[in-house]
Amino acid sequence: MMQPTTQQAAALKTLVIPMADDEWMIGHRGSEWLALAPDLEEDLAMSSISQDEMGHAELLYEVLHGLGEASADEAVYLRGPQGWRHAALTAAARGSWAEWVVRRYCYEVFDGIRRKALQRIPYAPLVAALQKMDREHAYHLTHFQSLVQTLAYGGPASRQYLEEAIREDWPKLPDLFEWGGRDEAWVSWDVAALAPSMMRAAFEQVVRQDFAAWQLTWPGNLPAADRAARHHDNSEFLAALLLEMREVRQVAPTSGW
Amino acid sequence: MQSREEAFMARVQSGEKVEVMDWMPDEYRNLLIKQIHMHGISEVMGAYPEREWVMKAPTIRRKLALNAKIQDEIGHGQMLLRLAEDLSQPYGRGREDLMDDVLDGRVKFHNVFHLEAPTWADAGVIGFLVDGGAIITQAMLLGSSYAPYGRMLKRIVAEESFHMQHGESVVLALAAGTPAQKAMLQGAIDRWWPAMMFFFGPREMGASSRRMLDYRIRTMTNEELRQKFINRYAPRIQALGVSIPDPALKQDPATGQWSYTDPDWDWFSYVVHHNAGPRSADRLGLRREAHDGLRWAREASLQAARHFAKEADHGISAGYAGL
Numbered sequence: 001m002m003q004p005t006t007q008q009a010a011a012l013k014t015l016v017i018p019m020a021d022d023e024w025m026i027g028h029r030g031s032e033w034l035a036l037a038p039d040l041e042e043d044l045a046m047s048s049i050s051q052d053e054m055g056h057a058e059l060l061y062e063v064l065h066g067l068g069e070a071s072a073d074e075a076v077y078l079r080g081p082q083g084w085r086h087a088a089l090t091a092a093a094r095g096s097w098a099e100w101v102v103r104r105y106c107y108e109v110f111d112g113i114r115r116k117a118l119q120r121i122p123y124a125p126l127v128a129a130l131q132k133m134d135r136e137h138a139y140h141l142t143h144f145q146s147l148v149q150t151l152a153y154g155g156p157a158s159r160q161y162l163e164e165a166i167r168e169d170w171p172k173l174p175d176l177f178e179w180g181g182r183d184e185a186w187v188s189w190d191v192a193a194l195a196p197s198m199m200r201a202a203f204e205q206v207v208r209q210d211f212a213a214w215q216l217t218w219p220g221n222l223p224a225a226d227r228a229a230r231h232h233d234n235s236e237f238l239a240a241l242l243l244e245m246r247e248v249r250q251v252a253p254t255s256g257w
Numbered sequence: 258m259q260s261r262e263e264a265f266m267a268r269v270q271s272g273e274k275v276e277v278m279d280w281m282p283d284e285y286r287n288l289l290i291k292q293i294h295m296h297g298i299s300e301v302m303g304a305y306p307e308r309e310w311v312m313k314a315p316t317i318r319r320k321l322a323l324n325a326k327i328q329d330e331i332g333h334g335q336m337l338l339r340l341a342e343d344l345s346q347p348y349g350r351g352r353e354d355l356m357d358d359v360l361d362g363r364v365k366f367h368n369v370f371h372l373e374a375p376t377w378a379d380a381g382v383i384g385f386l387v388d389g390g391a392i393i394t395q396a397m398l399l400g401s402s403y404a405p406y407g408r409m410l411k412r413i414v415a416e417e418s419f420h421m422q423h424g425e426s427v428v429l430a431l432a433a434g435t436p437a438q439k440a441m442l443q444g445a446i447d448r449w450w451p452a453m454m455f456f457f458g459p460r461e462m463g464a465s466s467r468r469m470l471d472y473r474i475r476t477m478t479n480e481e482l483r484q485k486f487i488n489r490y491a492p493r494i495q496a497l498g499v500s501i502p503d504p505a506l507k508q509d510p511a512t513g514q515w516s517y518t519d520p521d522w523d524w525f526s527y528v529v530h531h532n533a534g535p536r537s538a539d540r541l542g543l544r545r546e547a548h549d550g551l552r553w554a555r556e557a558s559l560q561a562a563r564h565f566a567k568e569a570d571h572g573i574s575a576g577y578a579g580l
Binding site: 028031032034035036037038039040041043044047048050051054055058072073076077097149150151152153154155157158161244245246247248249251252255256257 | 301304305308310311312313314315316317319320321324325327328331332334335338352377427430431433434435437438441543544546547551552553554555556557558560561564565
């Protein structure tokens with residue numbers, strides 16, 4: 001597929017906007033951990049990962065720009081709240097260290113499943129972006145798996161923090177598996193793995209195995225999310241996040257910075 | 258006959274370099290620890306004023322660059338603390354102790370990181386002037402008699418020059434921007450100039466700084482460094498169309514020396530010695546949140562490592578721990 005039809009372009013946007021927004025938000029929130037990680041070495045690793053995520057978002061916004069959407073900078077700094085399609089988990093305010101470790105581990109597992117499914121869509125700019133992301137995500141996944149494992153075997157207090165964080169994040173996970181638009185978007189590509197139920201099942205399989213290896217209690221299968229989970233039109237939370245993120249830019253929105 | 262201490266002094270004064278395993282007088286070791294510990298902690302504490310602006314950076318590129326810059330600073334802190342750890346070995350002091358010291362007020366950090374950075378322009382000016390000042394100080398330290406410090410500074414200075422260019426780029430964009438952007442820049446220069454005059458230390462150096470000169474740990478005086486800074490930055494700031502908040506700033510055409518208004522030495526000195534700057538408490542609070550608040554996570558890493566080492570001894574698979 002060299003030049004997608006109007007219908008295909010709309011379908012691609014439905015699939016790519018959620019991923020771009022997830023990557024942006026998780027990187028944006030990750031950058032809040034700068035100079036706050038448990039030690040300097042972890043700070044360095046976390047900072048690299050957050051930069052990677054925001055870089056991936058930029059890459060995906062450029063793919064969307066090629067499909068007629070706004071530029072990457074405009075998507076981040078000028079788009080209204082109604083246009084964002086991230087999952088709530090990725091943008092949630094900074095909580096505890098254990099919560100961040102669990103959030104990032106769950107996100108990496110999910111994101112790997114989503115990327116693998118999306119790679120079957122024959123749109124060259126998207127395939128190229130996903131391949132680039134794959135190389136970096138392999139390190140991210142390993143890093144967060146090892147952090148969860150460390151907390152699991154780090155003594156009773158550490159294990160308790162970890163289990164509390166899993167209980168805290170578990171109800172927020174179902175949103176991840178939703179898309180930003182109608183099912184026709186992914187159905188038209190004949191990629192069954194993009195169905196929310198399929199992605200959820202694949203996620204549960206991986207995490208269940210890891211939890212068993214780490215002797216962590218399985219918190220139960222995940223329910224389906226609201227179909228409008230990734231729509232934030234009237235979200236006060238998102239409005240506040242955007243206001244903070246754009247505080248400087250809004251001084252002179254179209255000026256050079 | 259020459260004592261061991263005198264022979265050591267003669268050796269460093271003739272330009273010889275000292276390695277970590279070489280014998281060194283306690284005075285030399287203690288001066289090095291003081292200098293490198295403070296340098297490392299200042300790099301770490303320097304992350305806090307700038308991190309306030311990462312969440313609000315006005316473009317994707319600026320956000321990524323600022324993120325990377327702060328990461329570099331933390332990396333410098335990590336490398337320098339490794340040096341301080343090596344030197345502190347005879348005292349049985351390691352990373353935990355060196356990091357505890359900042360929270361317990363036993364190590365100082367640079368005056369500039371106690372101050373407010375209330376606008377985006379401050380984030381740019383920190384890169385432009387503070388990193389620019391740090392390059393001047395650190396370039397002087399490249400010739401340090403303590404070879405590991407000099408070697409490490411090669412990498413640090415190279416990265417600081419990227420930081421300065423990042424700061425300069427932010428500053429140039431503001432100078433070419435709207436009246437609001439220009440006013441933001443002028444405000445930041447007004448705030449940071451007096452702090453930069455203090456940055457290099459008093460005109461008359463203290464006893465330990467003079468001793469560091471004797472030992473060739475450092476190779477220039479405070480005043481020489483400050484003159485170099487003014488000479489480099491005064492014309493650059495003026496070229497931006499921004500004024501420098503010092504009516505006494507003037508260069509003597511015959512000697513090339515700059516005269517300048519003295520910063521409030523007593524106030525800045527009090528700020529540094531008592532962590533009493535306008536933002537000292539907030540920034541130390543964040544450091545405490547990371548270091549004290551997450552001590553349990555560092556202990557968990559050690560406990561998990563012991564657990565997997567034990568499993569490995571018994572031939573049990575350690576899952577991802579082997580990765």
